[in-house]
Amino acid sequence: MDKLKLPDMDYVALLPMLALFVAACLGVIIEALVPRRFRNIIQLVLSIVALAVAMFFVVKQSGEVVASKALTAGGAIMIDHAALFLQGALIVLGFVALLLFGERSLEFGGPFVAQAAVTVGSERDREQTGRELGSTETFPLALFSLSGMLLFVSANDLLTMFVALEVFSLPLYLLCALARRKRLLSQESALKYFLLGAYASAFFLFGVAMVYGFAKAVDFKAIHAEALLGEGNSLLLIIGLALLAIGLLFKVAAAPFHVWTPDVYQGAPTPVTAFMASCTKVAAFGGLLRVLYVGFDGLGWQFTPVLGAIAALTVLVGSILAVTQTDLKRLLAYSSVANAGYILIGVIAGQQLGLTSVLFYLVAYGFTVIAAFALISLVRDADGEATHLSRWAGLGARSPLYAGIFTFILLAFAGIPLTSGFIAKLSVFGAAIDGGQTWLVIIGVITSIILAFPYLRVVVMMWLSEPGESTPSVSIPGGLTSTALGIGTLATLVFGVVPGPLLDLAEKASSFVR
Amino acid sequence: MIDVSWGEQVVFYILAPIAVIGALGMVMARNAVHSALWLVLTMLSLGVFYIVQAGPFIGMVQIIVYTGAIMMLFLFVLMLVGRDASDSVIETLRGQKVAAIALGVGLGVLLGTGLYRGTVDLTPVGLAEANKNGNVQGLASLIFTKYVWAFEVTSALLISAAVGAMILAHVERRKDERIGQAAMMKERFLPGNYPGPKPGPGVYATSNSVATPAKLPDGNPAQRSISPILPLRELEPAEKADKHTLTGGHQS
Numbered sequence: 227m228d229k230l231k232l233p234d235m236d237y238v239a240l241l242p243m244l245a246l247f248v249a250a251c252l253g254v255i256i257e258a259l260v261p262r263r264f265r266n267i268i269q270l271v272l273s274i275v276a277l278a279v280a281m282f283f284v285v286k287q288s289g290e291v292v293a294s295k296a297l298t299a300g301g302a303i304m305i306d307h308a309a310l311f312l313q314g315a316l317i318v319l320g321f322v323a324l325l326l327f328g329e330r331s332l333e334f335g336g337p338f339v340a341q342a343a344v345t346v347g348s349e350r351d352r353e354q355t356g357r358e359l360g361s362t363e364t365f366p367l368a369l370f371s372l373s374g375m376l377l378f379v380s381a382n383d384l385l386t387m388f389v390a391l392e393v394f395s396l397p398l399y400l401l402c403a404l405a406r407r408k409r410l411l412s413q414e415s416a417l418k419y420f421l422l423g424a425y426a427s428a429f430f431l432f433g434v435a436m437v438y439g440f441a442k443a444v445d446f447k448a449i450h451a452e453a454l455l456g457e458g459n460s461l462l463l464i465i466g467l468a469l470l471a472i473g474l475l476f477k478v479a480a481a482p483f484h485v486w487t488p489d490v491y492q493g494a495p496t497p498v499t500a501f502m503a504s505c506t507k508v509a510a511f512g513g514l515l516r517v518l519y520v521g522f523d524g525l526g527w528q529f530t531p532v533l534g535a536i537a538a539l540t541v542l543v544g545s546i547l548a549v550t551q552t553d554l555k556r557l558l559a560y561s562s563v564a565n566a567g568y569i570l571i572g573v574i575a576g577q578q579l580g581l582t583s584v585l586f587y588l589v590a591y592g593f594t595v596i597a598a599f600a601l602i603s604l605v606r607d608a609d610g611e612a613t614h615l616s617r618w619a620g621l622g623a624r625s626p627l628y629a630g631i632f633t634f635i636l637l638a639f640a641g642i643p644l645t646s647g648f649i650a651k652l653s654v655f656g657a658a659i660d661g662g663q664t665w666l667v668i669i670g671v672i673t674s675i676i677l678a679f680p681y682l683r684v685v686v687m688m689w690l691s692e693p694g695e696s697t698p699s700v701s702i703p704g705g706l707t708s709t710a711l712g713i714g715t716l717a718t719l720v721f722g723v724v725p726g727p728l729l730d731l732a733e734k735a736s737s738f739v740r
Numbered sequence: 741m742i743d744v745s746w747g748e749q750v751v752f753y754i755l756a757p758i759a760v761i762g763a764l765g766m767v768m769a770r771n772a773v774h775s776a777l778w779l780v781l782t783m784l785s786l787g788v789f790y791i792v793q794a795g796p797f798i799g800m801v802q803i804i805v806y807t808g809a810i811m812m813l814f815l816f817v818l819m820l821v822g823r824d825a826s827d828s829v830i831e832t833l834r835g836q837k838v839a840a841i842a843l844g845v846g847l848g849v850l851l852g853t854g855l856y857r858g859t860v861d862l863t864p865v866g867l868a869e870a871n872k873n874g875n876v877q878g879l880a881s882l883i884f885t886k887y888v889w890a891f892e893v894t895s896a897l898l899i900s901a902a903v904g905a906m907i908l909a910h911v912e913r914r915k916d917e918r919i920g921q922a923a924m925m926k927e928r929f930l931p932g933n934y935p936g937p938k939p940g941p942g943v944y945a946t947s948n949s950v951a952t953p954a955k956l957p958d959g960n961p962a963q964r965s966i967s968p969i970l971p972l973r974e975l976e977p978a979e980k981a982d983k984h985t986l987t988g989g990h991q992s
Contacts, residue, residue: 302887343910366903367900367903374896389894400904439858442866459858
């Protein structure tokens, strides 16, 4: 028998992942050794350093992508322009979201529960809510999740992709259960997300098996070649693609696989919701793009109508149900479902234009949604965040600055010009018309109008109602939340006014290597 | 048509129904322990299938790791947590069960027919080549060459799982909660506290249940003799009635 040889590893290409992974492991050790009161700051600094190192190597490599050398780690990882763009986006968005994780000035002990194992509602639980420092295992968990996401968008075969899917999902399930307030809701959301997520992963794995049955391989190049060849019974391939798509569409929260979204977004701690809404979306769409554009490119005419129907359903469900919501976090969850639909329209548009628009949309939406959740974490009363819509009435009079910022963010979600939301929607719809999907654009525009209604209702409520006795106060944010809010809002404005640089970057990045 | 040897067919037709019955039993069993045992049956059958289909390693892993270790651990946890058969069977969403069964059967039929049509004229290839150097060796070479990165990354999964288990299950005790021996003794002999051991539950001719309180000298039930988490057992009139044991059965 031949001697086994470790495949060539391009360690520089893997460094972004390795940096986050090592930092996460160090974070676990810090949890064991460092006294509780120093942990938050140390974990935060460590995470930011790791993200900076990862970003440095992503940027360094972006200048040196060569198609012949892009494949590494025995053909498991593909570092091409699209992968680097997505990795960079994930790292930057992850950084902004992690700032929210570290915030300790809004509430004593931060947004996370001190001891998640204490029974909800017990004497001990009431004591720890107000008095104990929050757990900081959230930082290593978030870093593990991020390193999984980096792998997910650069995986070159379905097996590696599946492992990456699990690596980035498992910490998210855990993070959802760690809210300091309303812990039952939080635990319920974690359990729901875990059960449904495990189910979706099983579909994905089943799909991998089917595709392997057809192509006798799991890497995208071989699948593409085999699909082009068209020999054998392609039924297996189509079943496989359908099952893979279920797994991926669950993660992007497309209807009818979106049912977990409102419950999880509402129950999870707000920083985690921001992290999920921005980073998970980028990672899941990155994976979906790679599967569809690299592996199943030859099947375009078969999956486009199905995905088109799903996109139409997603924007309709998201926008119509958003109208009926009375809780802000749920409202934003349905808005994120609708936004997943708009991004899907860009995915279906195909070609380079579609890819560019999707990449731009993901980054633009990620920044805006983090800013939105950062602001939600500011509006609070004695019981924590006041997320019920009626409580926000008259906030404009109480605190014009934050109400103004929130108005701006909502206008960006609605796609009003001079915000990044406008440019993002414009480019996605433009790409879709170019790709011959005009019917989707018509549905997209109609649902955008429907979706503007709940946003504007919040705006009207904030500015035109008199503040009542139950209107909560807006906490003065600490440095971390202010920074996150500032970055998110500024990005929304800048990408809306001068979208050129990011669009150029996305255009350069919009090429997969097969 | 795929050529399947006679022995393989016999094994399949015996074990396949058993596996399906196990799966159905796992879903339908009311008792969590029974559910787990049904699942063990299905897993063992699948393990034998894998071995029969020339995958001895995955077959043995299925039996030793999944069935032997994980399911048994699962059973231990069920026993430790305390099995509770009183799961609510009331549907919170009306018609959910029917809809779920209909959709599930539909999906099963769809996938089943799809798979049948997709594989009916398929010729399996590559088994001899994959097992050329032996099954275990073949797997090992794949894990340590082509999929080495995925294999290493699973360690992140394990660490997250361990951290998660610690977060969700472990309660750190605070310093002021740790009571020393001296303090504990002082508390024990404080006025108002009864320092002796608690009496056991009542043992009578009619009942020796742990939920039956012992009787104090004046005939009242001794509340300290039963565990506070047990519901007090309601005695039926026949049990409550005087059995005349003291008078030798003679009614006075």
